[in-house]
Amino acid sequence: MDLPKDNQDKLRAEIAARAINPAHESRLLSRHNLIPNTVGLAPGYLQVNLVVLPSAHASHFQDLCARNTVPCPLLGQTPIGDPTRILPEGVIKSPDFDIRTDFSSYRVFEGGVVTSPSQKDILAEWTDDSVGFLIGCSLSFEEALVENGLRVCHMEAGTVPAMYKTNIPVLPTGIFCDNATYVVSMRTYKEEEIESVRDITRPYLATHGEPVAWGWEGAKRIGIQDVHNPDFGAKQQFREGEVPVFWGCGVTPQNVVAAAGTKIKGRVMSHEPGYMLITDLTISDLPRLSGKIEIR
Amino acid sequence: MDLPKDNQDKLRAEIAARAINPAHESRLLSRHNLIPNTVGLAPGYLQVNLVVLPSAHASHFQDLCARNTVPCPLLGQTPIGDPTRILPEGVIKSPDFDIRTDFSSYRVFEGGVVTSPSQKDILAEWTDDSVGFLIGCSLSFEEALVENGLRVCHMEAGTVPAMYKTNIPVLPTGIFCDNATYVVSMRTYKEEEIESVRDITRPYLATHGEPVAWGWEGAKRIGIQDVHNPDFGAKQQFREGEVPVFWGCGVTPQNVVAAAGTKIKGRVMSHEPGYMLITDLTISDLPRLSGKIEIR
Numbered sequence: 001m002d003l004p005k006d007n008q009d010k011l012r013a014e015i016a017a018r019a020i021n022p023a024h025e026s027r028l029l030s031r032h033n034l035i036p037n038t039v040g041l042a043p044g045y046l047q048v049n050l051v052v053l054p055s056a057h058a059s060h061f062q063d064l065c066a067r068n069t070v071p072c073p074l075l076g077q078t079p080i081g082d083p084t085r086i087l088p089e090g091v092i093k094s095p096d097f098d099i100r101t102d103f104s105s106y107r108v109f110e111g112g113v114v115t116s117p118s119q120k121d122i123l124a125e126w127t128d129d130s131v132g133f134l135i136g137c138s139l140s141f142e143e144a145l146v147e148n149g150l151r152v153c154h155m156e157a158g159t160v161p162a163m164y165k166t167n168i169p170v171l172p173t174g175i176f177c178d179n180a181t182y183v184v185s186m187r188t189y190k191e192e193e194i195e196s197v198r199d200i201t202r203p204y205l206a207t208h209g210e211p212v213a214w215g216w217e218g219a220k221r222i223g224i225q226d227v228h229n230p231d232f233g234a235k236q237q238f239r240e241g242e243v244p245v246f247w248g249c250g251v252t253p254q255n256v257v258a259a260a261g262t263k264i265k266g267r268v269m270s271h272e273p274g275y276m277l278i279t280d281l282t283i284s285d286l287p288r289l290s291g292k293i294e295i296r
Numbered sequence: 297m298d299l300p301k302d303n304q305d306k307l308r309a310e311i312a313a314r315a316i317n318p319a320h321e322s323r324l325l326s327r328h329n330l331i332p333n334t335v336g337l338a339p340g341y342l343q344v345n346l347v348v349l350p351s352a353h354a355s356h357f358q359d360l361c362a363r364n365t366v367p368c369p370l371l372g373q374t375p376i377g378d379p380t381r382i383l384p385e386g387v388i389k390s391p392d393f394d395i396r397t398d399f400s401s402y403r404v405f406e407g408g409v410v411t412s413p414s415q416k417d418i419l420a421e422w423t424d425d426s427v428g429f430l431i432g433c434s435l436s437f438e439e440a441l442v443e444n445g446l447r448v449c450h451m452e453a454g455t456v457p458a459m460y461k462t463n464i465p466v467l468p469t470g471i472f473c474d475n476a477t478y479v480v481s482m483r484t485y486k487e488e489e490i491e492s493v494r495d496i497t498r499p500y501l502a503t504h505g506e507p508v509a510w511g512w513e514g515a516k517r518i519g520i521q522d523v524h525n526p527d528f529g530a531k532q533q534f535r536e537g538e539v540p541v542f543w544g545c546g547v548t549p550q551n552v553v554a555a556a557g558t559k560i561k562g563r564v565m566s567h568e569p570g571y572m573l574i575t576d577l578t579i580s581d582l583p584r585l586s587g588k589i590e591i592r
Contacts, residue, residue, distance in 0.1 A: 066501050066587045070363050070467050074589055087591040168465060169518075171366050171508050171544075174498065179517070202470065205362050212467050221475070222465075248467075291362045291587050293370055295383040 049250030054266030060174025071252035081128035105272035112261035136207035159234035160274025167223030206289035345546030350562030356470025367548035377424035401568035408557035432503035455530035456570025463519030474555035502585035
């Protein structure tokens with residue numbers, strides 16, 4: 001939010017006029033730091049998490065995603081060193097993309113530790129050896145919950161979700177074999193709403209799909225001791241009778257990076273948990289992104 | 297092994313002459329109960345596990361596989377009620393396939409419990425509502441290990457592998473949400489061989505890929521108390537200096553079926569752990585079966 005208010009309004013108007021769709025508009029707004037986060041923006045478009053790794057680790061990371069599809073549904077990646085393109089085609093359709101600026105907030109890691117949180121861009125950190133990976137995000141199915149009359153606690157609170165480290169093991173792959181565990185996002189529901197919540201989010205396999213655990217017993221089982229003390233994002237309020245419901249979360253690769261520590265040689269960057277990028281993929285792309293075999 | 301020895305030899309010769317490839321030959325031999333199991337047979341062809349479910353549960357089971365790709369890599373399935381076809385095309389290329397006879401040994405479940413183990417066929421149990429699912433099997437990569445100078449303990453022993461229940465959670469999906477856990481297969485290696493073993497099996501994402509845990513600490517971490525007392529298959533001998541190495545296993549859906557219990561309405565059948573079907577898929581099909589996104 002660098003510009004004086006008048007300039008901000010002018011820039012917003014220019015962006016709205018220029019954007020090819022609401023997803024593109026959100027990316028341009030993020031680039032100019034004109035939105036706090038992406039919760040509730042561009043309904044129907046799929047949101048993604050970010051990990052940027054040195055190219056030497058790209059193959060093992062792709063395999064990691066294929067083996068851990070619930071927390072790490074890989075939807076696209078950059079060519080080596082090129083921050084302006086995403087493969088496969090169709091994930092980003094606007095010509096002016098830049099992975100270094102179009103997320104709303106970034107973090108930089110050194111030796112597995114976050115050394116620079118809440119960065120507006122990673123222009124200085126990106127190298128000609130960097131590969132950026134885009135991983136599906138559960139913010140993508142929140143509109144579907146709302147459309148079905150189910151509340152999304154952090155949307156009502158105007159915050160990003162609460163996220164937690166768990167005991168669910170990330171299956172080891174290549175250099176990423178240091179007993180990392182899943183991160184999960186949480187939303188609050190009444191017991192009697194849980195089956196509907198599961199049904200509505202089940203088709204979103206490319207953005208974490210249905211919950212991995214629910215209820216107070218479920219929280220304990222996946223190793224969450226204190227639901228009121230999240231590891232990432234914002235603490236959420238429970239209404240009377242509500243219990244926590246947990247989904248796989250694309251912050252998990254940040255746990256994997258932290259566990260790998262100094263084994264990763266070179267620069268690692270990610271988004272700030274909850275501060276996503278919105279792609280040009282939509283819910284109509286979900287079936288082909290599901291990873292399911294073609295049986296017709 | 298019903299036929300007199302002379303008739304068996306004649307039938308073996310007829311099958312060898314008629315088979316389109318070694319995989320087809322193994323299926324015909326299994327159909328006539330002329331082989332004990334499929335360990336070491338038809339090198340280069342991919343072996344599979346079986347689950348047969350009522351069609352009402354097919355969609356949730358497909359989703360379960362997409363969410364748990366390491367233990368449950370789904371490679372094909374029958375149309376509803378048709379035991380002679382597998383979709384997608386190419387998994388089985390011979391015209392005379394029958395999923396009810398072509399595995400070397402079967403089990404039948406009632407209410408989540410095995411009531412009829414070691415059956416030669418499931419001709420009486422299959423119904424016009426049955427759907428058969430074929431799930432990748434780690435026997436598929438054993439030839440690659442041998443070719444690289446690494447022993448496979450149960451091949452040398454002439455048995456099926458040792459398999460174990462673990463504490464690794466199967467991610468809940470639809471009606472399959474009863475806290476089932478992974479089954480793993482085990483092979484013995486020296487500490488200094490483990491990185492090679494991981495590298496060799498990594499590309500086999502469609503047949504469980506690289507190990508999920510290794511070493512005595514790894515065994516403890518995934519909840520295996522006594523490596524000398526497997527839950528399925530045959531106990532294996534450790535040579536001096538060897539440690540256990542564990543892979544995801546396609547017997548896992550049998551654990552899922554057991555956990556679901558009476559929630560599954562209708563007949564459930566599977567193969568006998570270790571007694572597989574050999575498909576016409578080969579290691580050259582592995583890249584397109586990997587579940588990885590196309591980035592070229």
